[in-house]
Amino acid sequence: MAVKLSQEQVGFYRNVVSFTKNDLEDIQNTIERELSGVKERITKLNGEKESSRQIYDAICQRLGMENEFAKMEEEQTAEVDAKYGDEIDIDVELDDADLE
Numbered sequence: 001m002a003v004k005l006s007q008e009q010v011g012f013y014r015n016v017v018s019f020t021k022n023d024l025e026d027i028q029n030t031i032e033r034e035l036s037g038v039k040e041r042i043t044k045l046n047g048e049k050e051s052s053r054q055i056y057d058a059i060c061q062r063l064g065m066e067n068e069f070a071k072m073e074e075e076q077t078a079e080v081d082a083k084y085g086d087e088i089d090i091d092v093e094l095d096d097a098d099l100e
Contacts, residue, residue, distance in 0.1 A: 053069065060067040
């Protein structure tokens with residue numbers, strides 16, 4: 001059974017709901033802006049990493065040296081496969097902004 005609220009109480013709670021909703025929207029917008037910046041930075045760093053990796057790979061091949069990064073990558077992949085096999089299930093929550 002609901003308690004009867006006075007008009008003053010109803011007004012107060014509606015104001016709180018409105019304020020809280022705006023606060024949540026502002027926080028979500030801030031999170032999205034921050035994530036966008038981080039994603040851009042990671043994309044840039046991955047590009048730089050790939051460029052350096054290609055140079056390193058080519059030099060190792062040219063000198064007949066073992067490529068320690070390729071070996072480490074293979075070992076890490078094997079470890080993950082051995083530990084998790086087909087159990088890896090990545091659950092990513094996307095919203096419309098992520099799909100644009």
